[in-house]
Amino acid sequence: MPAGAIQEVTKALSNEAGIYLLYTLLVTGLTSIFISGSLIGPIRQLQKLVVSFQQGQLDESIDIRTGDEIEDVAASFTQLARELTQTQRNLEGSITERARDLEQRAFQMQIAAQIAQDTAAARDLEELLGRTVNMIRERFSFYYVGIFLIDDNNEYSVLRAATGEAGKAQLQRGYRLKVGDVGIVTYVASTGDMRIVNDVEFDFVYRREALLPLTRSEAAMPLRIETNVIGVVDVQSTQVNAFSEGDVASLQILADQIAVAIQNARLDGELDSRLKEINLLYQRYTSDSWSRQLSGERTMGYQYDMSQVVSIQQQLPLAQLTKDGAQSMILPDGEDGGKKSALVAPLKMYDQVIGAIGVESDEPEHQWTPEETALLEAVSNQVALALDNARLLEETQRRAEQLRLLQDITSAAASHIEVGDLLDDIAKRIRAGYNIPYCRIVLFDADGRHGTVMGSAFAPYAPVATKVGTKIPLIESDIAATVINTKKSRVVNDVQHNPRMAGMHEDLSVRGVNSMALVPLILRGEVIGTIGLDSADPAWNLRNEDLQLLSQISLQTANAVDIARSFERAAQRAGREKMLTDITSRMRETLDVETVLQTAVNEIYRSFNLDNVSCYLVPNLPGDPELAAAGLPDASQSESKEA
Template sequence: MAGQEPASYRYQGLEGDQVIGVLEPIEGTHWAVVVEVPTREAFAGLRRMVYLLVGTLVAAALLAGGLGLLLPRRIIRPLRLLQEGAAAVGAGQLEHVIRVRTNDELEELAEAFNTMAARLRESRAQLERWGQELEQQVEERTAELAEASERLQRRASQFQAIAEVGRTITLVGDLDQMLTQITQRISERFGFYHVGVFLLDEVGEYAVLRAANSEGGQRMLARGHRLKVGETGIVGYVTATGEPRIALDVGEDAVWFNNPDLPLTRSELALPLKVGDETIGALDVQSTEEAAFTEEDVTVLSMLADQVAIAIQNARLLAQTQQALAEVEETHRQYLRRAWREVVARRGPLVYEYARTGTPSLKETLLPEMKRAIERGEVVAMPIADGDGGGGAAAGSALAVPIKLRGQVIGVIDLQEIGDGRKWTEEEIALVRAISDQMALAAENVRLLEETERRAAWEHQVQAITSRIRRSPDLATILQTTVEELGRVLGADRALVRLKVGLQEADQEVEE
């Protein structure tokens, strides 16, 4: 056994029993120590351990079976309730309540879920309240914005109407036509039932309707509708006070709406037409809606009324200026007629003629076309028949162009073509007209020069006579010099001067 390692063996012992032997060699010898233990004794502890383990497993199986019966009631069912409750809360069913009564952590967890759900319900209710409040605020804000937008659109339309009225004012010169278009434009742009313009009469006693857009207003115009200032209707009030006035179809104002020509009126606004501090009329607007006018409308329409008032004043001033100009032009024409009549009277008939060889003279004849051109002040082109021209003129065509000086006819140019087929062209007529105008200006310049020279001569004579009179030493010489100079200058057969203060007093008379 020398060199053999220690080892254990299972074998049959000396007594015939199964044993487990352990061999341990003794170092330095060929001997070894053998220890034997019966198998029964060697496996006794292991056998006990197996028995204990089997018992433990059986006990564990019994315990597991008991727990299997207990868990569905104590753990799994509450967990299922928690799961279902969590799913319901997650689905939005915040009113769901988890009912777990286990007196342990699961019950606490269920209560926590219920508390959370209650808080979520409160939060949702609060959010719903906030949402309703916010929705209400949004609706109110939307309504305010819509109202503001409507007001802005209305104001934009009103200002556009004011601009259009301004354009109407600049384009139309006639006062009545301008007022009619203004009432129509205001009615169209603002949607008013009736628009009328009243102007005060010359004495300021009545406000007279001058323009209206409605059918009833036209009937009122036809019969000369007018209102007493300060007494009749809001127009009378406005024209008397110069302040705007809104009238409604209620209370004291209701009596003013009893107008058979305007039966649909339910509210009325009258605005003064003022130039400076003077009220010249009123702008009257009426609506079929109750309470149709606000203070904002008064402000905007007052701007329109001021614009209309200025336009009326400008139209009146223009009419006055045109009338004054027409009077001045008429006075000037009368002066020209008188002046040229004096020229003709001094010089005799101023008639000049050009005729081709063999054409009879018409110098002393006022031909029909010439007479017509002088009477009408217009160009006359007409055919002439045998004998029309006087002096044996043959048939042909004539052109008579008036000589006009600042609208006053002072003569006529007559052209005649003997023979058939002559038609005066526009170019020829324009040429004769241009020459006629230039000739009239040149003739007037010559007349003015001659008149200036005559006036200068008269001034010289007046100064000379005055100088001689001033050099006279006494009253008798002054009187004598005066009658002598006047008689000489004026070519009078006799000149006499008499000093007389009263009819009963003695006369002092000097005769040339």
Template sequence: MRGRFVFINRKYSFMLDKTNLQFEKIFSGFNLLVVILDETEKIEYANPFFLELTGYSFDEIKGKSWFELFIQDEKNNEIRNAFQRIIVENHPLQYISQIKMNDGNLLTVKWNNSLIEDEAGSHHKVLCIGEDITHHMNNETSLKRQLTELAILHGITLSATTSQSLDELISEATKLLTSVFSLSNYGIYLADADKHTLIMHDSYQGIPNNNINDRVIPSDEGILGYVFQSGKSYYCKDVLKDKRYISFDSKTKSELTIPIKLHNETIGVINAESEELDSFSPEDEKLLTTFAETLSTAIDKIKLFESTQQQAKEISLLYEIAIATSSILDSEKLFTTIYEKIKNILPLDTFVIVKNIKQNNEYFVVSAIENDKKLIEWEGAQFQIDQNSLFGWVIQHQKPLLVRDLGNEQSLSNPIHGEKPTRSWLGVPLNIRDKTIGAISVQAFDPNIFDNGHLHLMESLGSQIAISMENARLLEQTQNQLERLSALHDIDLVINSSLDLRVTLNILLDQVVEKLKVDAAAVLLLNQQTQLLNYAAGRGFRTRTIESYRLRLGEGISGQATMERHLVQALNLFEADESMAYLPLLQEEGFLSFYSVPLIAKGQVKGVLDIFNRKLLTPDQEWIYFLETLAGQAAIAIDNTTLLENLQRSNIELSLAYDTTLEGWTRALDLRDQETEGHTQRVVEMTVRMAQLLGIPDKDLIHIRRGALLHDIGKMGIPDSILLKPGPLTNEEWVIMRKHPVFAFNLLNPIAHLKPAIDIPYCHHEWWNGSGYPRQLKGQEIPLAARIFSVVDVWDALTSDRPYRKAWNAKKTLDYIENQKDNQFDPQIVDLFMKLIKNELFKKL
């Protein structure tokens, strides 16, 4: 072709100064496009073949600028520069370009341009001879497009085989788009499960990463929404002239959007945007449509694969939870295990289980975990069951609830979350035999995390978890009952064995705190005289503030419980009246729940048992019953102790009265017998002191004391003529006098209360050598008390003035007692007595 052009140039160069008629004769028979341009780029000549192909008449183009009329704007400068090089350098130029025809279509031409000049060489023109290669180029373009389509089909098919998830598939598909188009931004949007929104995939190109999360649009807005709703492709040549267009990128000039359909249902769109006006051709639209159709098939396969995997995971999860929960009967461990299993299959951030308190129309949190961290502050929290709370709705309707985006929900609230608010929420009821015992929820910080598949899985888990929770509850109930019975038994033992009320109350409070699982407990006793409740014992308090509390009847919850004679509770002390008794203590200790039970025994209020907890308490009826039973035990213990104390007081008073009576008898005998004043009291005190030093038990000292008091009680049977005789007694009179120990025995032995005290009155005149009276007992045969008393009695008698003689001094008396050792007295008793006297121990008495 090039040789042909050169030939023409040589052959007709001498004729270039002729008229267009001459050009017509030369070029009219050519099936080539011939155009001659002058130095100013204006058209001087065009042959008929050119005019026929382009659809112009010569008059329409004569004198017009070639570049403004036929060359596309984006190619204008490039071809004009080439044109100028021909004129300046006189160098022929070959190239391929497209020219615009009269109907707006493009003609692809292979040009050979040469410089021609007139005979004088003063005027330069450019001869442009071109061959129409549009059909050839179209065939080539078609082939390339077919190869591209095949590459796309192969690429997506391969991605469907190798991708492990829908996300991975979409990312690979976006990369394929990159290899086909040169665009400013492009990618794929997928609809959410409810088809309310279109969500830009993370692989979308041309949008900054920090804006990706914001690129969620309603599925009925903009060009994307139109395509999604209609299921038809849409091409916008100029976005500024299209009211449907929603601007995301100010540089965008044109947009092409293709629906992605799966089983005749639109599931998303492919969006392509260009910074050039009218940038997309029908072939581009066809190519993207083929891309979308192939992608939908791949998505179908991936979804089937993911569905199969999900089902396998769900079956495995159900099996694992069934195995795990069947052997776990501890509630706290059960909840943790369920969370660990669920988080491996569900994209959750927060996990919450609540229980229903039907009688109060409330529910409370039993477990709350967020990203492996327990939300301690929520455990035990109570909420009213109502339509405005998510858990309340689930429990009330006994149905599952899926909220894809709480940000769009104004009527439902979710108070239970950690530092970040919840956006996605899925909850199911825990039902057993048509009874809802609670609910379980999974929550996420981002919207649109959970779908209907997750909901069905949670429903299946809900039934299983409810059974496990009920089994754990029944076991805990049985264990609690056994522990409580054991506790009651232990308390009974303490009540029956301990005489110390403080010990009994401390043991009882230990059982209260442990078995009721509360933080602290206290018993306040009612003073019947002052009508005040006074602190008696406590457990679990961090400070000693409660020990100073004195409450009037009717004052505060404790006073109210005492006055009304029934349990009074304050479940949430944050809501308590500021004037309430105990408020400073409650604030100081951080208590949140408070129970007060009156202690009533035999119809009389003995005090009050107060229970404190630093978390909200949600007790069942059995807990309340056990609390009241413990209060009954406490009341019995207090009543028994009170009765015992009263009895002991009466015994002491009776004993004092008895001893006072005995002392009166003794003084009467002293007066009758003309004994030295105070003799009896002195010998009593000395004898008891000696007995203590010899290690005689305290329980026997009272009998020794009484025996010493009554040592001469038998003299009541001696006639005054003998007892008060100023001179020596005759033998006959001594026989009678020596009978007074027997008279004492006969007097005291029938009296059970005084029988243990009989040793001294009966035996204090027996001698160690056996020569005493009345029974001539010898050595160890003589009771110890009598042996002690005989030494003390002689000491006091000899060192005291008598009507018939003056008192001996201590030395003379001690010499006498020493001489009577092994004769009248027990030598060991005498030795001990001597040491004591010499150490002046008795002088302190």
């Protein structure tokens, strides 16, 4: 083929190849553009959806229909968005409900705190319970609220406070429920566990009350102090399922606070009662103490006459001092029969008038200024306090002296083992301790008809003393018989004219005794003797604390007598045993029968201090006993031997 032809063919093929190449490139470009558009669009839509999710727009959705994996991914994203949206809505609902519950709980707690604060201010139990039930009903909008308290025998739950007309009617009839019977309140009272009934129509424990026909649900909470159930709070509503968990929790907290408030009110009431009793007892004690202070004497009074302090006999009209504070009054002037003006203020201790203090003016018409009145009242308070302090000091000193006397007698009782020495020492200590002329201690004989003076003490100025060993008959009509029968101390005044002491009038007159006290000595329930205290004062008396002290002294003395007697019996037994041992020893020193018998009667004669002792031997043959030995005084013995 010619070269030109070849070139032509080559050129033509090159042109054709270029056309095909250009076509191919065009088709490829168009195809690429189409494919890029079909892939990039959905991906960009997915990208926008993800950005929306990131911004919290979960309600966005896309519709991609590519028929491939991109469509599946888009569908998954859409489903996820729906689920997230539903979850978000559920969470928002839960949060809203929870917030509502918390708000309700906070409101209930606030109400409970307010009720607790209001009830804590009440000190009277009835006021506390009444305020509590009314506040619970008003704040929680309940149908009925009642508080039951268990009685001291744990037998009944007694309604003490309730709301409404029904509650008033129940209280008027003394409504109470027996612990352990069927019923919500009685169940809680017996078990100590709360009980919630959301529909009373389907509860077998519920006990219908005719006065509360609208009750549909009921809750009862125990009132507990530690482990003890003291009562029940009963709450009723007209709605079914009226008590939520929050209501129950709030009511239980409130019940615990009410229980504490009730306990505090009870303790406060008991404390007030104890304080009143103590105050009353102290007033009586103060009155008795001042009465004893002034007994047997005229009212003590002193007056300052601008030069010196002198005692006075004029008594102020204390009966007129019935009001608090100083009062002006007109008093008679003893010197010239005139009148004078006086300002008198009572001396009071614990609301009791113990005296009066006053100032006088020679002018009957003198008007006392408020300043003078206030000054006198202030002085009267200080004087009353000082007088009471002096009285207390005197009583304290007297009590110390009494305790010292008891201690001395206890010490004396422990230092003697011989009854006579013991009782003589105790009698001296009692006489000195009570500053009386005579004191004697008598022990009764075994026959009960006589008594023997075993201890006696008398003052140097006493006319005649009762000697130790003196026998005193116990006459049935005597005061001693009364002491023996009652086993109680007796104080007798003006004994020389007392018919019951007729058998002793002569002795009492000689000794100058006008009053006496007898204190029984009691040992193992039996009266073994008496302690007698004699005084020359016809009005002499003993205080209660003196009699109590003497009772303690008599107890110590009786025990000491028992111990001393035991020592004496032991000493006597030891002496007899020693004597028998000595006699036996001497008798064994010889084998001669006559010498043995003579030694025996001589030792018996000397040991027992007898008038004579004889020993006879019975012969083997019938006849009179043979005198084997005799113990006689020396002269008689020699005469007997000679005979």
